[in-house]
Amino acid sequence: MGTQQRTPQNPRHAQHVERLGPVVEALQEQQERKIAATYEAVRMNPAALTQRVESEHLTNTAIQAGEAIPVVRADAHQAGISN
Numbered sequence: 001m002g003t004q005q006r007t008p009q010n011p012r013h014a015q016h017v018e019r020l021g022p023v024v025e026a027l028q029e030q031q032e033r034k035i036a037a038t039y040e041a042v043r044m045n046p047a048a049l050t051q052r053v054e055s056e057h058l059t060n061t062a063i064q065a066g067e068a069i070p071v072v073r074a075d076a077h078q079a080g081i082s083n
Contacts, residue, residue, distance in 0.1 A: 042049045
């Protein structure tokens with residue numbers, strides 16, 4: 001089994017790249033929308049960024065230590081939940 005080059009000269013690779021082009025573009029647009037939404041959310045509520053960073057830090061620390069991932073629950077009042 002020979003190894004095929006991944007260059008534009010390889011017709012199979014070129015076809016593969018051509019088929020994936022729209023998928024990659026859609027994923028990039030989705031990522032851009034997600035970034036924009038995150039930026040807007042942080043602009044409207046800067047405390048949310050701090051909470052997210054702290055949550056991610058706890059999760060990463062737990063993963064590195066081989067522990068269970070901690071679950072951070074929001075206060076019912078903050079989450080807009082009432083009895």
